[in-house]
Amino acid sequence: MSDPLLDVRDLVVRYGPVTAVDGLSFSLAAGETLALNGPSGCGKSSTALAVLQLRRPAGGEVHFEGRELTSLPERELRPLRPRMQPVFQDPYGSLSPRHRIRDAVAEPLKVQGRWHPADGPARVTELLDRVGLDPAYGDRRPHELSGGQCQRAGIARALASEPRLLVLDEPVSSLDPSVRAGVLNLLADLQDDLGLGYLFICHDRAVVRHFADRVIEMREGRFGVTSG
Numbered sequence: 001m002s003d004p005l006l007d008v009r010d011l012v013v014r015y016g017p018v019t020a021v022d023g024l025s026f027s028l029a030a031g032e033t034l035a036l037n038g039p040s041g042c043g044k045s046s047t048a049l050a051v052l053q054l055r056r057p058a059g060g061e062v063h064f065e066g067r068e069l070t071s072l073p074e075r076e077l078r079p080l081r082p083r084m085q086p087v088f089q090d091p092y093g094s095l096s097p098r099h100r101i102r103d104a105v106a107e108p109l110k111v112q113g114r115w116h117p118a119d120g121p122a123r124v125t126e127l128l129d130r131v132g133l134d135p136a137y138g139d140r141r142p143h144e145l146s147g148g149q150c151q152r153a154g155i156a157r158a159l160a161s162e163p164r165l166l167v168l169d170e171p172v173s174s175l176d177p178s179v180r181a182g183v184l185n186l187l188a189d190l191q192d193d194l195g196l197g198y199l200f201i202c203h204d205r206a207v208v209r210h211f212a213d214r215v216i217e218m219r220e221g222r223f224g225v226t227s228g
Contacts, residue, residue: 003066005030005197006051006165012059013046020046023060026216030164031191033198035212037205042218044201048167051199052084053077065164082112082161089170091150095142101128101153102138108160127156132186148179152186159190169201184211 004027013021021043028034036044049055051062053069062069064084069077088094095104105124109115125135131152142150151171158166168187172180184207190196202208208215 002029004028004063005032005065006199007063008047008051008060009063010060011047011050011057011062013043013050013055014058015046019058021050021057024216024218025060028165028197028199030197031195032214033191033200033212035200035202035208035215036218037202037208037215038218039203044203044218045169047218048086048169048199048201052086052167053081054086082108083163084165084167085158085161085163086167086169087151087154087158087171089173091147091154091174092142094154095150095157097142100139100141101133101145104142104153105138105157105160108157112161123160127159128153130159130190131156132182146179147175148183151175151183155183155186155190159194163196165197165199167199167201170203171200172207173202173204180207187211 006028008027009025011021011024012019024043024047026034036047038044046055050057053062057070060070064080067080069080095101102124105127106115106120109120109123124138128135128138133149133152133156137145137149137153142153145153171187172183175183187198188211191198200208200212
């Protein structure tokens, strides 16, 4: 059996005197969707931030592709960050309102030093097409797109980094039900095509049971029931 893509052991996240996550452990394989389900304030998003090392945990370990992340200095984390990409709840808030969609999708390529003027625009067009967006939308700004279209653009931006893990923090909770189904189907197709691992954070049990391979039910920073 191959090693897990992500292996979290006894994770603890604190905000001052408040313990948001208390001893959470789980593993996630490539091509698998693991959902964290529970009410607001139970520690789901704090877990996501700790996995991404956007908030350093107070205790425990986070292993990604065999490397333990919590002890790494930022200079060693930096080359690993493109391989772990977030997709957030608010599709408009995750994209700069000043930038065209095309520029937002291109930005990770430029920041990571992988932008080539000759073929970069074609790569952006390919990414927009892959998430089901007409490349013509690349010349628009976020406020000119619907919520579902904007979330697809956010997914295209995440894919630009060629990640192995997507941390999906309530990615469809702000969308209408019909639009939600389309985005979930897109994510399922991308997972099948690219072998991505998904850490899927959602408070809606119906969505979780439909979309996830396994579910961890969280309550007050602890995990309770785990289901297949």
